[in-house]
Amino acid sequence: xxxxxxxxxxxxxxxxxxxxxxxxxxxxxxxxxxxxxxxxxxxxxxxxxxxxxxxxxxxxxxxxxxxxxxxxxxxxxxxxxxxxxxxxxxxxxxxxxxxxxxxxxxxxxxxxxxxxxxxxxxxxxxxxxxxxxxxxxxxxxxxxxxxxxxxxxxxxxxxxxxxxxxxxxxxxxxxxxxxxxxxxxxxxxxxxxxxxxxxxxxxxxxxxxxxxxxxxxxxxxxxxxxxxxxxxxxxx
Numbered sequence: 001x002x003x004x005x006x007x008x009x010x011x012x013x014x015x016x017x018x019x020x021x022x023x024x025x026x027x028x029x030x031x032x033x034x035x036x037x038x039x040x041x042x043x044x045x046x047x048x049x050x051x052x053x054x055x056x057x058x059x060x061x062x063x064x065x066x067x068x069x070x071x072x073x074x075x076x077x078x079x080x081x082x083x084x085x086x087x088x089x090x091x092x093x094x095x096x097x098x099x100x101x102x103x104x105x106x107x108x109x110x111x112x113x114x115x116x117x118x119x120x121x122x123x124x125x126x127x128x129x130x131x132x133x134x135x136x137x138x139x140x141x142x143x144x145x146x147x148x149x150x151x152x153x154x155x156x157x158x159x160x161x162x163x164x165x166x167x168x169x170x171x172x173x174x175x176x177x178x179x180x181x182x183x184x185x186x187x188x189x190x191x192x193x194x195x196x197x198x199x200x201x202x203x204x205x206x207x208x209x210x211x212x213x214x215x216x217x218x219x220x221x222x223x224x225x226x227x228x229x230x231x232x233x234x235x236x
Contacts (some may be wrong), residue, residue: 008080016066027052027120050146052120062111137219149186160222169208
């Protein structure tokens with residue numbers, strides 16, 4: 001099977017494009033380099049676990065007939081999701097930064113490089129199902145390479161503590177009437193179900209709610225009637 005890519009749900013083959021399989025890019029870990037006077041070398045201080053730099057992925061492509069160059073350039077623009085045939089179970093969060101270097105060879109044929117600016121962590125395809133629970137604790141296994149910055153949906157009333165592996169890491173005071181509040185550990189924000197800011201009613205560490213790789217336990221204390229977790233597994 002010839003290689004292909006899918007951009008925002010559209011297979012490049014339906015646009016008449018043939019491509020070369022791009023090399024696998026391993027993102028660089030983001031580190032601070034510290035030099036000490038009189039000491040050779042440098043000290044490298046990582047910014048944190050799972051913190052990597054974005055990179056540019058280049059795909060060489062040419063057309064075999066089909067869509068016009070104008071239609072292809074209209075499709076290859078802006079932000080979106082990129083899936084490669086070499087990794088059909090992973091999705092890149094990306095943005096097209098250069099699709100204008102497609103050189104004409106003959107009247108209706110062209111070839112050139114398409115460049116995607118990619119965020120360093122790749123998502124699962126198809127997306128993982130939410131984890132739901134009505135009793136505590138919940139056993140969770142992160143199959144990814146890095147801690148998962150999950151989205152938590154909490155339904156209940158009053159003071160609720162969330163515990164990761166037995167340690168209290170986060171507290172939310174829910175409204176007196178049963179309501180749902182969202183704790184987004186990627187954005188570092190707590191909001192109501194209709195999107196209103198609820199940060200003033202939450203304390204603790206969003207990072208403490210990241211789900212480390214491997215098997216872990218999430219528990220709660222308080223009047224929580226339902227819990228739903230969008231785990232957001234990620235791979236480098």
